[in-house]
Amino acid sequence: MPRKSAKSDATRARILEAALRVFRERGFHDATMREVASAAGVAVGAAYYYFDSKTALVMAFYDDSQAHLVPAIEDSLAQSRTLEQRLRVIVTHKFDYFAPNRALMSALSAHIDPRHPLSPFGAGTADIRNRDIAFFARAVSDSGVRLAPSIAPYLPRLLWLYQMGLMLYWVYDDSPRQERTRQLFFKSLQIILFAIKIAAIPVLRPIYRPAGELLRMAYGEDKP
Amino acid sequence: MPRKSAKSDATRARILEAALRVFRERGFHDATMREVASAAGVAVGAAYYYFDSKTALVMAFYDDSQAHLVPAIEDSLAQSRTLEQRLRVIVTHKFDYFAPNRALMSALSAHIDPRHPLSPFGAGTADIRNRDIAFFARAVSDSGVRLAPSIAPYLPRLLWLYQMGLMLYWVYDDSPRQERTRQLFFKSLQIILFAIKIAAIPVLRPIYRPAGELLRMAYGEDKP
Protein backbone atom coordinates (compact mmCIF):
# COMPACT_ATOMS: atom_id res chain seq x y z
CA MET A 1 0.00 0.00 0.00
CA PRO A 2 2.56 2.65 0.94
CA ARG A 3 4.33 3.97 -2.11
CA LYS A 4 5.49 7.52 -1.86
CA SER A 5 7.89 9.46 0.28
CA ALA A 6 11.36 8.70 1.55
CA LYS A 7 10.18 9.32 5.07
CA SER A 8 7.65 6.58 4.51
CA ASP A 9 10.43 4.21 3.50
CA ALA A 10 12.33 5.12 6.64
CA THR A 11 9.36 4.41 8.87
CA ARG A 12 8.79 1.11 7.16
CA ALA A 13 12.42 0.16 7.67
CA ARG A 14 12.31 1.26 11.29
CA ILE A 15 9.29 -0.94 11.95
CA LEU A 16 10.86 -3.91 10.20
CA GLU A 17 14.12 -3.55 12.13
CA ALA A 18 12.29 -3.21 15.42
CA ALA A 19 10.20 -6.26 14.57
CA LEU A 20 13.21 -8.43 13.80
CA ARG A 21 14.88 -7.26 16.99
CA VAL A 22 11.85 -8.05 19.12
CA PHE A 23 11.30 -11.37 17.35
CA ARG A 24 14.91 -12.38 17.95
CA GLU A 25 14.80 -11.39 21.60
CA ARG A 26 11.45 -12.84 22.57
CA GLY A 27 10.78 -15.38 19.85
CA PHE A 28 8.33 -14.90 17.03
CA HIS A 29 5.41 -16.42 18.82
CA ASP A 30 5.85 -14.72 22.17
CA ALA A 31 6.47 -11.30 20.69
CA THR A 32 3.34 -9.20 20.32
CA MET A 33 2.56 -6.63 17.69
CA ARG A 34 2.14 -4.10 20.48
CA GLU A 35 5.73 -4.73 21.53
CA VAL A 36 6.91 -4.39 17.97
CA ALA A 37 5.04 -1.13 17.49
CA SER A 38 6.26 0.25 20.77
CA ALA A 39 9.85 -0.75 19.98
CA ALA A 40 9.55 1.08 16.69
CA GLY A 41 7.96 4.11 18.38
CA VAL A 42 4.71 3.96 16.44
CA ALA A 43 1.14 2.87 17.02
CA VAL A 44 0.02 -0.67 16.19
CA GLY A 45 -1.96 0.59 13.26
CA ALA A 46 1.20 1.92 11.65
CA ALA A 47 2.72 -1.54 11.57
CA TYR A 48 -0.38 -2.79 9.81
CA TYR A 49 -0.29 0.11 7.41
CA TYR A 50 3.07 -1.11 6.13
CA PHE A 51 2.74 -4.85 6.64
CA ASP A 52 -0.27 -7.04 6.08
CA SER A 53 0.31 -9.28 9.07
CA LYS A 54 2.76 -10.34 11.72
CA THR A 55 4.10 -13.07 9.47
CA ALA A 56 4.41 -10.59 6.63
CA LEU A 57 7.17 -8.93 8.63
CA VAL A 58 9.24 -12.09 8.42
CA MET A 59 8.39 -12.44 4.78
CA ALA A 60 9.57 -8.88 4.19
CA PHE A 61 12.88 -9.84 5.72
CA TYR A 62 13.05 -12.84 3.43
CA ASP A 63 12.16 -10.66 0.49
CA ASP A 64 14.77 -8.05 1.35
CA SER A 65 17.38 -10.76 1.66
CA GLN A 66 17.39 -11.17 -2.08
CA ALA A 67 18.84 -7.69 -2.48
CA HIS A 68 21.81 -8.77 -0.38
CA LEU A 69 22.07 -12.28 -1.75
CA VAL A 70 21.83 -11.59 -5.47
CA PRO A 71 25.17 -9.78 -5.83
CA ALA A 72 26.95 -12.07 -3.39
CA ILE A 73 25.74 -15.20 -5.11
CA GLU A 74 26.31 -13.80 -8.58
CA ASP A 75 29.93 -13.08 -7.71
CA SER A 76 30.55 -16.51 -6.28
CA LEU A 77 28.82 -18.20 -9.16
CA ALA A 78 31.08 -16.42 -11.59
CA GLN A 79 34.11 -17.83 -9.82
CA SER A 80 32.94 -21.42 -9.49
CA ARG A 81 32.89 -23.94 -12.30
CA THR A 82 31.37 -27.24 -11.33
CA LEU A 83 27.70 -27.64 -10.60
CA GLU A 84 28.55 -29.00 -7.18
CA GLN A 85 30.50 -25.87 -6.29
CA ARG A 86 27.74 -23.67 -7.60
CA LEU A 87 25.00 -25.34 -5.64
CA ARG A 88 27.13 -25.24 -2.53
CA VAL A 89 27.62 -21.55 -3.05
CA ILE A 90 23.94 -20.78 -3.30
CA VAL A 91 22.87 -22.78 -0.29
CA THR A 92 25.80 -21.77 1.87
CA HIS A 93 25.28 -18.10 1.17
CA LYS A 94 21.67 -18.41 2.15
CA PHE A 95 22.34 -20.28 5.36
CA ASP A 96 25.00 -17.78 6.34
CA TYR A 97 22.78 -14.81 5.66
CA PHE A 98 19.75 -16.20 7.45
CA ALA A 99 21.68 -17.66 10.36
CA PRO A 100 21.20 -14.73 12.78
CA ASN A 101 17.45 -14.97 12.29
CA ARG A 102 17.30 -18.71 11.80
CA ALA A 103 14.62 -19.34 14.40
CA LEU A 104 12.44 -16.71 12.74
CA MET A 105 12.09 -18.62 9.52
CA SER A 106 9.92 -21.13 11.28
CA ALA A 107 7.18 -18.52 11.08
CA LEU A 108 7.21 -18.89 7.30
CA SER A 109 7.15 -22.66 7.30
CA ALA A 110 3.83 -22.52 9.11
CA HIS A 111 2.06 -21.72 5.84
CA ILE A 112 2.20 -24.81 3.69
CA ASP A 113 -1.21 -24.07 2.23
CA PRO A 114 -0.53 -22.77 -1.29
CA ARG A 115 -3.67 -20.65 -1.11
CA HIS A 116 -2.30 -18.61 1.74
CA PRO A 117 -0.83 -15.34 0.46
CA LEU A 118 2.43 -16.00 2.30
CA SER A 119 2.87 -19.63 1.36
CA PRO A 120 6.26 -20.29 -0.28
CA PHE A 121 4.37 -22.39 -2.82
CA GLY A 122 1.50 -20.03 -3.51
CA ALA A 123 0.78 -17.46 -6.19
CA GLY A 124 1.33 -14.63 -3.74
CA THR A 125 5.04 -15.35 -3.51
CA ALA A 126 5.63 -16.25 -7.15
CA ASP A 127 7.99 -13.32 -7.69
CA ILE A 128 10.25 -14.19 -4.82
CA ARG A 129 10.18 -17.84 -5.74
CA ASN A 130 11.00 -17.24 -9.39
CA ARG A 131 13.93 -15.00 -8.55
CA ASP A 132 15.07 -17.76 -6.27
CA ILE A 133 14.66 -20.47 -8.86
CA ALA A 134 16.61 -18.31 -11.28
CA PHE A 135 19.70 -18.88 -9.13
CA PHE A 136 19.45 -22.56 -9.74
CA ALA A 137 18.75 -22.12 -13.43
CA ARG A 138 21.88 -19.99 -13.59
CA ALA A 139 23.88 -22.56 -11.64
CA VAL A 140 22.85 -25.31 -14.03
CA SER A 141 23.30 -23.43 -17.28
CA ASP A 142 26.81 -23.42 -18.73
CA SER A 143 28.04 -25.57 -15.87
CA GLY A 144 29.10 -28.15 -18.41
CA VAL A 145 26.80 -30.83 -17.08
CA ARG A 146 25.02 -32.88 -19.69
CA LEU A 147 21.33 -33.23 -18.89
CA ALA A 148 18.65 -35.69 -19.84
CA PRO A 149 16.14 -33.69 -21.89
CA SER A 150 13.21 -35.16 -19.98
CA ILE A 151 14.32 -33.71 -16.69
CA ALA A 152 16.27 -30.63 -17.80
CA PRO A 153 13.26 -28.27 -17.83
CA TYR A 154 12.35 -29.22 -14.28
CA LEU A 155 15.82 -29.25 -12.76
CA PRO A 156 15.89 -25.65 -11.48
CA ARG A 157 12.51 -26.07 -9.79
CA LEU A 158 13.55 -29.43 -8.40
CA LEU A 159 16.73 -27.99 -6.97
CA TRP A 160 14.77 -25.14 -5.45
CA LEU A 161 12.47 -27.65 -3.80
CA TYR A 162 15.47 -29.60 -2.56
CA GLN A 163 16.88 -26.43 -1.04
CA MET A 164 13.54 -25.65 0.61
CA GLY A 165 13.64 -29.05 2.23
CA LEU A 166 17.17 -28.38 3.43
CA MET A 167 16.11 -25.03 4.85
CA LEU A 168 13.27 -26.70 6.70
CA TYR A 169 15.63 -29.24 8.22
CA TRP A 170 18.06 -26.45 9.02
CA VAL A 171 15.52 -24.28 10.81
CA TYR A 172 14.78 -27.03 13.30
CA ASP A 173 18.28 -28.52 13.40
CA ASP A 174 19.40 -28.29 17.01
CA SER A 175 22.87 -29.72 16.49
CA PRO A 176 25.67 -27.28 17.30
CA ARG A 177 26.06 -24.72 14.53
CA GLN A 178 23.59 -26.82 12.51
CA GLU A 179 26.49 -29.10 11.60
CA ARG A 180 24.06 -31.89 10.92
CA THR A 181 22.32 -29.98 8.14
CA ARG A 182 25.67 -29.17 6.60
CA GLN A 183 26.68 -32.84 6.48
CA LEU A 184 23.30 -33.85 5.19
CA PHE A 185 23.58 -31.23 2.50
CA PHE A 186 26.99 -32.36 1.26
CA LYS A 187 26.08 -36.01 1.26
CA SER A 188 22.72 -35.56 -0.40
CA LEU A 189 24.20 -33.21 -2.97
CA GLN A 190 26.66 -35.92 -3.97
CA ILE A 191 23.83 -38.33 -4.53
CA ILE A 192 21.73 -35.88 -6.49
CA LEU A 193 24.58 -34.94 -8.78
CA PHE A 194 25.33 -38.57 -9.36
CA ALA A 195 21.71 -39.22 -10.26
CA ILE A 196 21.69 -36.26 -12.63
CA LYS A 197 24.79 -37.50 -14.42
CA ILE A 198 23.53 -41.04 -14.66
CA ALA A 199 20.24 -39.88 -16.11
CA ALA A 200 22.06 -38.22 -19.00
CA ILE A 201 23.75 -41.41 -20.20
CA PRO A 202 21.89 -42.40 -23.37
CA VAL A 203 21.93 -46.11 -22.66
CA LEU A 204 20.31 -45.60 -19.28
CA ARG A 205 17.64 -43.20 -20.40
CA PRO A 206 14.87 -45.78 -20.64
CA ILE A 207 15.32 -46.37 -16.95
CA TYR A 208 14.67 -42.71 -16.27
CA ARG A 209 11.68 -42.41 -18.51
CA PRO A 210 9.16 -42.85 -15.66
CA ALA A 211 10.91 -40.07 -13.76
CA GLY A 212 10.34 -37.72 -16.67
CA GLU A 213 6.71 -38.71 -16.83
CA LEU A 214 6.32 -38.15 -13.12
CA LEU A 215 7.75 -34.66 -13.40
CA ARG A 216 5.49 -33.81 -16.29
CA MET A 217 2.51 -34.94 -14.24
CA ALA A 218 3.54 -33.06 -11.15
CA TYR A 219 4.52 -29.80 -12.77
CA GLY A 220 2.31 -29.77 -15.81
CA GLU A 221 3.72 -29.12 -19.26
CA ASP A 222 4.21 -25.36 -19.30
CA LYS A 223 7.00 -24.23 -21.58
CA PRO A 224 9.10 -21.93 -19.38
CA MET B 1 -7.38 -34.86 31.53
CA PRO B 2 -10.83 -36.48 31.39
CA ARG B 3 -10.63 -40.15 32.32
CA LYS B 4 -13.61 -41.58 34.06
CA SER B 5 -17.26 -42.02 33.25
CA ALA B 6 -19.08 -43.24 30.17
CA LYS B 7 -21.11 -40.06 30.13
CA SER B 8 -17.86 -38.20 29.86
CA ASP B 9 -16.94 -40.23 26.81
CA ALA B 10 -20.29 -39.42 25.27
CA THR B 11 -19.85 -35.70 25.83
CA ARG B 12 -16.39 -35.84 24.37
CA ALA B 13 -17.69 -37.68 21.32
CA ARG B 14 -20.56 -35.22 20.96
CA ILE B 15 -18.16 -32.29 20.99
CA LEU B 16 -15.85 -33.95 18.47
CA GLU B 17 -18.72 -34.76 16.12
CA ALA B 18 -20.09 -31.25 16.35
CA ALA B 19 -16.64 -29.84 15.70
CA LEU B 20 -16.10 -31.91 12.58
CA ARG B 21 -19.55 -30.95 11.34
CA VAL B 22 -18.95 -27.26 11.88
CA PHE B 23 -15.45 -27.46 10.41
CA ARG B 24 -16.78 -29.17 7.31
CA GLU B 25 -19.58 -26.66 6.86
CA ARG B 26 -17.70 -23.45 7.51
CA GLY B 27 -14.09 -24.43 7.01
CA PHE B 28 -11.60 -24.98 9.79
CA HIS B 29 -10.38 -21.42 9.87
CA ASP B 30 -13.71 -19.66 9.67
CA ALA B 31 -15.36 -21.87 12.25
CA THR B 32 -15.11 -20.55 15.78
CA MET B 33 -14.86 -22.48 19.00
CA ARG B 34 -18.02 -20.74 20.15
CA GLU B 35 -19.87 -22.20 17.18
CA VAL B 36 -18.46 -25.63 17.90
CA ALA B 37 -19.47 -25.44 21.54
CA SER B 38 -22.92 -24.18 20.70
CA ALA B 39 -23.39 -26.89 18.07
CA ALA B 40 -22.46 -29.47 20.69
CA GLY B 41 -24.76 -27.84 23.24
CA VAL B 42 -22.04 -27.09 25.76
CA ALA B 43 -20.07 -24.09 26.93
CA VAL B 44 -16.75 -23.17 25.34
CA GLY B 45 -14.92 -24.25 28.45
CA ALA B 46 -16.22 -27.79 28.04
CA ALA B 47 -14.59 -28.09 24.65
CA TYR B 48 -11.30 -27.06 26.20
CA TYR B 49 -11.79 -29.48 29.04
CA TYR B 50 -11.73 -32.35 26.57
CA PHE B 51 -9.42 -30.96 23.89
CA ASP B 52 -6.30 -28.90 24.32
CA SER B 53 -6.89 -26.64 21.37
CA LYS B 54 -8.89 -26.10 18.22
CA THR B 55 -6.33 -28.02 16.20
CA ALA B 56 -6.38 -30.82 18.77
CA LEU B 57 -9.93 -31.55 17.62
CA VAL B 58 -8.66 -32.38 14.16
CA MET B 59 -5.82 -34.39 15.66
CA ALA B 60 -8.35 -36.34 17.71
CA PHE B 61 -10.14 -37.20 14.49
CA TYR B 62 -6.85 -38.34 12.99
CA ASP B 63 -6.10 -40.36 16.10
CA ASP B 64 -9.51 -42.02 16.12
CA SER B 65 -9.09 -42.90 12.46
CA GLN B 66 -6.54 -45.54 13.40
CA ALA B 67 -9.23 -47.54 15.18
CA HIS B 68 -11.14 -47.73 11.90
CA LEU B 69 -8.13 -48.12 9.66
CA VAL B 70 -6.20 -50.79 11.53
CA PRO B 71 -8.67 -53.65 10.94
CA ALA B 72 -9.47 -52.56 7.40
CA ILE B 73 -5.82 -52.32 6.43
CA GLU B 74 -4.90 -55.52 8.25
CA ASP B 75 -7.53 -57.41 6.28
CA SER B 76 -6.44 -56.03 2.96
CA LEU B 77 -2.78 -56.61 3.73
CA ALA B 78 -3.49 -60.25 4.45
CA GLN B 79 -5.03 -60.62 1.01
CA SER B 80 -2.34 -58.84 -1.00
CA ARG B 81 1.03 -60.28 -1.85
CA THR B 82 3.31 -57.88 -3.64
CA LEU B 83 4.79 -54.85 -1.96
CA GLU B 84 3.20 -52.66 -4.59
CA GLN B 85 -0.27 -53.97 -3.81
CA ARG B 86 0.34 -53.59 -0.11
CA LEU B 87 1.48 -50.01 -0.31
CA ARG B 88 -1.43 -49.17 -2.54
CA VAL B 89 -3.76 -50.67 0.00
CA ILE B 90 -2.45 -48.61 2.87
CA VAL B 91 -2.48 -45.30 1.08
CA THR B 92 -5.78 -45.90 -0.68
CA HIS B 93 -7.55 -46.86 2.53
CA LYS B 94 -6.30 -43.71 4.17
CA PHE B 95 -7.31 -41.43 1.35
CA ASP B 96 -10.75 -43.01 1.21
CA TYR B 97 -11.29 -42.69 4.93
CA PHE B 98 -10.10 -39.11 5.16
CA ALA B 99 -11.77 -37.96 1.98
CA PRO B 100 -14.93 -36.51 3.57
CA ASN B 101 -12.79 -34.34 5.83
CA ARG B 102 -9.97 -33.81 3.39
CA ALA B 103 -9.92 -30.04 3.69
CA LEU B 104 -9.66 -30.39 7.46
CA MET B 105 -6.31 -32.05 7.36
CA SER B 106 -4.74 -28.81 6.27
CA ALA B 107 -5.10 -27.73 9.89
CA LEU B 108 -2.59 -30.39 10.86
CA SER B 109 -0.07 -29.53 8.18
CA ALA B 110 0.22 -26.09 9.71
CA HIS B 111 2.47 -27.45 12.44
CA ILE B 112 5.73 -28.44 10.83
CA ASP B 113 7.66 -27.42 13.92
CA PRO B 114 8.64 -30.69 15.62
CA ARG B 115 8.57 -28.96 18.99
CA HIS B 116 4.88 -28.24 18.68
CA PRO B 117 2.83 -30.83 20.57
CA LEU B 118 0.69 -31.48 17.51
CA SER B 119 3.44 -31.68 14.93
CA PRO B 120 3.34 -34.95 12.96
CA PHE B 121 7.11 -35.09 13.43
CA GLY B 122 7.27 -34.22 17.11
CA ALA B 123 7.54 -36.25 20.28
CA GLY B 124 3.95 -35.43 21.19
CA THR B 125 2.61 -37.56 18.34
CA ALA B 126 5.15 -40.39 18.55
CA ASP B 127 2.50 -42.96 19.41
CA ILE B 128 0.30 -42.17 16.46
CA ARG B 129 3.30 -42.00 14.18
CA ASN B 130 4.74 -45.32 15.29
CA ARG B 131 1.46 -47.10 14.88
CA ASP B 132 1.36 -45.60 11.42
CA ILE B 133 4.89 -46.62 10.58
CA ALA B 134 4.07 -50.13 11.74
CA PHE B 135 1.73 -50.45 8.75
CA PHE B 136 4.63 -49.94 6.43
CA ALA B 137 6.89 -52.25 8.40
CA ARG B 138 4.20 -54.87 8.08
CA ALA B 139 3.79 -54.21 4.37
CA VAL B 140 7.50 -54.66 3.80
CA SER B 141 8.02 -57.73 5.95
CA ASP B 142 7.31 -61.06 4.29
CA SER B 143 6.44 -59.33 1.06
CA GLY B 144 9.21 -61.30 -0.62
CA VAL B 145 11.20 -58.25 -1.61
CA ARG B 146 14.95 -58.51 -1.16
CA LEU B 147 16.33 -55.44 0.57
CA ALA B 148 19.73 -53.82 0.73
CA PRO B 149 20.80 -54.11 4.38
CA SER B 150 21.93 -50.48 4.46
CA ILE B 151 18.46 -49.15 3.74
CA ALA B 152 16.25 -51.90 5.16
CA PRO B 153 16.07 -50.49 8.70
CA TYR B 154 14.95 -47.11 7.40
CA LEU B 155 12.49 -48.26 4.78
CA PRO B 156 9.33 -48.20 6.93
CA ARG B 157 10.09 -44.67 8.11
CA LEU B 158 10.99 -43.61 4.60
CA LEU B 159 7.75 -44.98 3.23
CA TRP B 160 5.85 -43.22 5.99
CA LEU B 161 7.53 -39.96 5.01
CA TYR B 162 6.69 -40.61 1.38
CA GLN B 163 3.07 -41.13 2.33
CA MET B 164 3.06 -37.92 4.36
CA GLY B 165 4.25 -36.07 1.30
CA LEU B 166 1.50 -37.67 -0.75
CA MET B 167 -1.08 -36.67 1.85
CA LEU B 168 0.16 -33.11 1.73
CA TYR B 169 -0.15 -33.03 -2.04
CA TRP B 170 -3.56 -34.65 -1.76
CA VAL B 171 -4.91 -32.15 0.76
CA TYR B 172 -4.29 -29.27 -1.62
CA ASP B 173 -4.96 -31.16 -4.84
CA ASP B 174 -7.81 -29.34 -6.55
CA SER B 175 -8.10 -31.68 -9.52
CA PRO B 176 -11.48 -33.46 -9.71
CA ARG B 177 -11.65 -36.27 -7.17
CA GLN B 178 -7.93 -35.66 -6.54
CA GLU B 179 -7.19 -37.70 -9.63
CA ARG B 180 -3.85 -36.00 -9.94
CA THR B 181 -2.63 -37.29 -6.60
CA ARG B 182 -3.72 -40.77 -7.52
CA GLN B 183 -1.73 -40.71 -10.75
CA LEU B 184 1.25 -39.21 -9.01
CA PHE B 185 1.03 -41.91 -6.42
CA PHE B 186 0.99 -44.78 -8.87
CA LYS B 187 3.79 -43.38 -10.97
CA SER B 188 6.03 -42.49 -8.05
CA LEU B 189 5.38 -45.83 -6.39
CA GLN B 190 6.65 -47.57 -9.53
CA ILE B 191 9.85 -45.58 -9.37
CA ILE B 192 10.37 -46.16 -5.68
CA LEU B 193 9.85 -49.90 -5.96
CA PHE B 194 12.25 -50.01 -8.87
CA ALA B 195 14.87 -48.15 -6.84
CA ILE B 196 14.38 -50.49 -3.90
CA LYS B 197 14.86 -53.54 -6.07
CA ILE B 198 17.90 -52.11 -7.83
CA ALA B 199 19.48 -51.26 -4.50
CA ALA B 200 19.36 -54.89 -3.44
CA ILE B 201 21.40 -56.16 -6.37
CA PRO B 202 24.82 -57.02 -4.91
CA VAL B 203 26.80 -55.71 -7.87
CA LEU B 204 25.14 -52.33 -7.64
CA ARG B 205 25.45 -51.91 -3.91
CA PRO B 206 28.53 -49.71 -4.01
CA ILE B 207 26.47 -47.19 -5.91
CA TYR B 208 23.95 -47.10 -3.10
CA ARG B 209 26.46 -46.83 -0.32
CA PRO B 210 26.13 -43.01 -0.06
CA ALA B 211 22.39 -43.39 0.27
CA GLY B 212 22.87 -45.65 3.27
CA GLU B 213 25.25 -43.16 4.81
CA LEU B 214 22.80 -40.36 4.24
CA LEU B 215 20.03 -42.26 5.97
CA ARG B 216 22.25 -43.06 8.91
CA MET B 217 23.08 -39.38 9.22
CA ALA B 218 19.49 -38.23 8.93
CA TYR B 219 17.89 -40.77 11.23
CA GLY B 220 20.74 -41.54 13.60
CA GLU B 221 21.75 -45.11 14.35
CA ASP B 222 19.14 -46.22 16.84
CA LYS B 223 18.49 -49.94 16.74
CA PRO B 224 14.67 -50.22 16.40
Next chain:
DNA sequence: TCTCATTCTTGAACATGTTCAAAACAACGC
Protein backbone atom coordinates in the same frame (compact mmCIF):
# COMPACT_ATOMS: atom_id res chain seq x y z
C1' DT C 1 -28.50 -40.30 54.07
C1' DC C 2 -24.87 -37.21 54.77
C1' DT C 3 -19.97 -35.78 53.76
C1' DC C 4 -16.39 -34.71 50.77
C1' DA C 5 -13.23 -35.52 47.07
C1' DT C 6 -13.30 -35.88 42.19
C1' DT C 7 -14.95 -34.95 37.82
C1' DC C 8 -17.58 -31.83 34.76
C1' DT C 9 -19.50 -27.55 33.32
C1' DT C 10 -20.03 -22.82 33.01
C1' DG C 11 -19.35 -18.20 31.16
C1' DA C 12 -16.92 -14.19 32.11
C1' DA C 13 -12.28 -12.51 31.61
C1' DC C 14 -7.95 -12.32 29.14
C1' DA C 15 -4.44 -11.93 25.37
C1' DT C 16 -3.43 -10.72 21.09
C1' DG C 17 -3.76 -10.35 15.90
C1' DT C 18 -6.27 -7.29 13.09
C1' DT C 19 -9.50 -3.53 11.45
C1' DC C 20 -11.19 1.04 10.97
C1' DA C 21 -12.92 5.70 11.42
C1' DA C 22 -11.02 9.70 12.55
C1' DA C 23 -7.33 12.81 12.96
C1' DA C 24 -2.76 14.69 11.64
C1' DC C 25 0.30 15.65 8.13
C1' DA C 26 2.13 16.71 3.38
C1' DA C 27 1.98 18.39 -1.16
C1' DC C 28 0.16 20.94 -4.63
C1' DG C 29 -2.63 24.24 -7.43
C1' DC C 30 -4.44 28.66 -7.12
Next chain:
DNA sequence: GCGTTGTTTTGAACATGTTCAAGAATGAGA
Protein backbone atom coordinates in the same frame (compact mmCIF):
# COMPACT_ATOMS: atom_id res chain seq x y z
C1' DG D 1 -1.97 31.72 2.44
C1' DC D 2 -5.82 28.44 1.68
C1' DG D 3 -8.60 24.82 0.32
C1' DT D 4 -8.20 20.10 -1.66
C1' DT D 5 -6.57 15.83 -2.15
C1' DG D 6 -3.83 12.05 -1.00
C1' DT D 7 -0.77 9.88 2.48
C1' DT D 8 0.45 8.58 7.12
C1' DT D 9 -0.61 7.87 12.03
C1' DT D 10 -3.34 7.01 15.81
C1' DG D 11 -5.61 4.21 19.32
C1' DA D 12 -9.92 2.43 20.45
C1' DA D 13 -12.79 -1.36 19.04
C1' DC D 14 -13.37 -6.03 17.41
C1' DA D 15 -12.92 -11.16 16.83
C1' DT D 16 -11.56 -15.18 18.51
C1' DG D 17 -8.52 -18.81 20.75
C1' DT D 18 -7.67 -19.83 25.41
C1' DT D 19 -7.75 -19.66 30.59
C1' DC D 20 -9.70 -19.82 35.05
C1' DA D 21 -12.23 -19.30 39.32
C1' DA D 22 -16.36 -20.73 40.74
C1' DG D 23 -20.19 -23.64 40.83
C1' DA D 24 -22.87 -28.16 39.72
C1' DA D 25 -22.99 -33.08 39.39
C1' DT D 26 -21.35 -37.48 40.62
C1' DG D 27 -20.11 -41.18 43.29
C1' DA D 28 -17.64 -43.54 47.18
C1' DG D 29 -17.38 -44.24 51.95
C1' DA D 30 -19.39 -43.70 56.65
